[in-house]
Amino acid sequence: MRSSRAVRASGTPAGDPAATPSIYEVARVAGLSVATVSRALNDKGPVRAETRQRVLDAVERLGYVPHSAARMLSTRKTMSIGVLLPDMHGAFFSEIVRGIDLAARAAGYHLLVSGSHSDAAETAALLQTLHGRVDGLILMAPALGGAWLQKALPRRVPVVLINDDGTDGRHDSLRIDNRRGARLAVEHLLALGHRAVAFLGGPEGNADAAERLAGYREALVAAGLPLSRHLELAGDFGEESGLQAGAKVAALVPRPTAIFAANDAMAIGCLAALREHNLRVPEDLSLVGFDDVPIARYLTPALTTVQVPIAELGRQAMACLLSSIDGRPENPEGAANHTVIAPTLAIRASAAAPAEAPKKHETSRTPTQRRTST
C-alpha cells in the first residue's frame, strides 16, 4: 500500500505540469507528509506556523486545488444541497431559488438545482443519483402525492418540503397558507362590492391550486354567495392559459365583475386578454393575482395580489434544512417541523369597486340569496 503511494507521488517525474496535482505532490514538494498538509490546509490539529507556510508555498507553486469528490468521500460531507422544483418557468421559481441561493452561499453550501419534476418515476431516479452528492434536499413537488414521497425520498438525508400537501408528516415542511391567501383575495373583492367573481385555477392535481380553489369557494360560501361551476376556469399557472381564460371571461354573459387568478403569471396573461377585448382594469373588471411576483407592482395597472414572501420562503427552507443537517443529527420520528406562512394582501390598483355598484349597499358579510349569476 505504502509503496504504491510512494510510487505514485514521486512517479510523476517532474510533477507533470499538465496534470492536476494531488495532495501527495504538495507533500513531496513541501517535504512533509500528506497528513500534515491536510491539517495545515484545514486548520485541524496543531501545525507549526513555519510548516504551514511551507505547505502554502507548495500549494501556490503547484497550483494545487483539493479534489472535492475525494473530500466528500472521506468526510461524508458534500457541502451541497439538492433543490428539486416542479418547473423552472417564470419569476416565482427564480425568486425562490434566489432566496435559497443566498442562504446557501452564506453557509458555504452549493446548490444542485433541477426543474421540471412532474414525472414521478423520473424524479425518483434522479433522487437516487443524488445519493452521496448532497447533504440535504429541498423539494417542491405539488403534483406528487405524499405516498409517493414515502417511497421515493431517500432515508438518512434531511429533507424540507415546500408547499407539500401535508399528507407526509415525517419530514420538515414549509408552506404558505394557500387557502387563507385565496380567502383574503376573494374577501377583498367581495368587500369592494363584487358578487360575480370568476376563479382562474391551476393545473389538475396540483396541491397549491386545489387549496386556492378551496379558499375561493370558502370565501364565497361564507358570504352567502352561490358557487357556480362556470365561473371556475381551468388554467395551468402559465401566462398563456391566463390569456385564454381572460378571453373566455370577457365573452361571458353576464360578465363577472372580477377575476381571481390562482397565480400572478395567469393574472398577467389575463390582463393582456382583457386589454385585447377593450376591457379596462379595474373599471370594467377587477383582477387579483397570487404570489406577488417582483414585477406585479410594475404592471399596468399595478396588480393587487396575494403577497407571498417568495425569496424569504426559500431562505427559510434553507435555514430549516441547515439546522436539521448540523444541529439535529438524528431527528426522532414525529418531531418534524412544520411551518405555515400566512400570506397578506398587497392592495394595488387592479381591483376596485364594480361600476354598477349594488344599490342595496350590502356589506360583504351580509348573506344575500340573490343570484348574481346562474
Place this chain on the structure above:
Amino acid sequence: MRSSRAVRASGTPAGDPAATPSIYEVARVAGLSVATVSRALNDKGPVRAETRQRVLDAVERLGYVPHSAARMLSTRKTMSIGVLLPDMHGAFFSEIVRGIDLAARAAGYHLLVSGSHSDAAETAALLQTLHGRVDGLILMAPALGGAWLQKALPRRVPVVLINDDGTDGRHDSLRIDNRRGARLAVEHLLALGHRAVAFLGGPEGNADAAERLAGYREALVAAGLPLSRHLELAGDFGEESGLQAGAKVAALVPRPTAIFAANDAMAIGCLAALREHNLRVPEDLSLVGFDDVPIARYLTPALTTVQVPIAELGRQAMACLLSSIDGRPENPEGAANHTVIAPTLAIRASAAAPAEAPKKHETSRTPTQRRTST
C-alpha cells in the same frame, strides 16, 4: 487490505438496516464479488443473466443506492456541470437556467447553480471549490474582465462563456450581438420618425450594457443625429432603476419621444413610471426593451423589444459544453469555438410614430443637422 474490507463487509453483523449499504454488502448478500456487482449494475463487461438478477435482487433487498462521491472519485467523472451567473433576479436568468437544465438533464447531467457573482475574489474562491465537483463550467460574468478569467478559470475543465466581452479567446464562448440588437431597436424608432431617443443603460462595467450603449450611439450617428449625454440615463438592469429613470425622462424638457431601455426589466419599470406621470405609451412616448423576457408580450402595451432566444442560449451553451467534454477531450490552443447569436426585433405595441411627427417628412437615413435636443 483485503481483510479490512472483509471485516467491514461482514463486520456489520445483521446488515444494520439503518446504515446505507455499500457495494460490499450487496456483494456479500448476492454471494458475489464487488467487481461483478459493479459490472452488473453498469452493464460493463460480460455478466451472466442469472448473476445479474442475483445482484438486482440483493440491491432491491438492501435498498442499495450507489454513492456518487465514490463513483466520481473513481471514474473522475461527476456528471454535473457548474453554472455561474452574475445574478439571480428576474426572468432572464430563470429562462437561461431553464434552457441549460433542459439540455443538461437530457444528457444526464446535474446542474450546480450559483448566482450573484460580482465580487471577483469570492467568485475565484468558489471556482476553486468546484474542482472535482463538476465536469464543465458555464460562466456568465459580464462584470469580470478577461484578464481575471485567465487567472481564475480552472485549467483542465471545459468552460463556456456566455456574453463574455471577448477579450479572452481561449475558451468557447456564446454571445448575443448586443450592439446589433441595440441598433435594430434604435433604427426602428428612428424609422418611425423619432428624433429624440433616450437610452436607459445598465450597470457600470457591465459588458452587455456597454455594447448596447455603443449600438444605440452607432444608430444615432449613422442617422446623422447628435449624441447628447443627458439622454443617456443610468440604470442597473433592475425594474426599480427603470422606474426612476422613467420619472426622469418624463420630467425632461423638451421631452424625448422615445426611450430605448437596455433590458426588459428596466423597460417594465419605465412603463410603470410613465403611467404614474400620465404619459401614454406609445401615444406620448414610445418604449423599446431588450431581451424579450417571456412576459414582455403580455404587458400593456405589449412590449416591442429586441428578441433574444434566452432559453435557446442556455441550451446551446450546454450543447457546446457537452461536445467539448466528451467529444473533443484536448482542445488545442486557439481552436476555441465562438458563436455569435444575432438578435431580431419583436415589434409589438409599445413603439409607434411620435404624435408630433416631423413635418419635413425626412427618412431616418437623412442626415439632419437640426438639434432636436441640446
Place this chain on the structure above:
DNA sequence: GGCTCAGATGTAAGCGGTTACAGAGGAAGA
C-alpha cells in the same frame, strides 16, 4: 538525569466505488 506531557509530524487505514489483470471453467478445434 529521568520522568511526564504536550505539541508536531508521520503512517496507514479507511471512505465506496471502478477496473486491470488473473484465473477458472467449458466449448470448439486439432
Place this chain on the structure above:
DNA sequence: TCTTCCTCTGTAACCGCTTACATCTGAGCC
C-alpha cells in the same frame, strides 16, 4: 485428449482525501 480461446468471475490496486493512532522531539519538573 489436449490446446486454445472465450465467457464469466474474483482479487486487489487504485482515485485523493481525512484522521486515528503511533512516534518523535523537547520543555518542564522532580
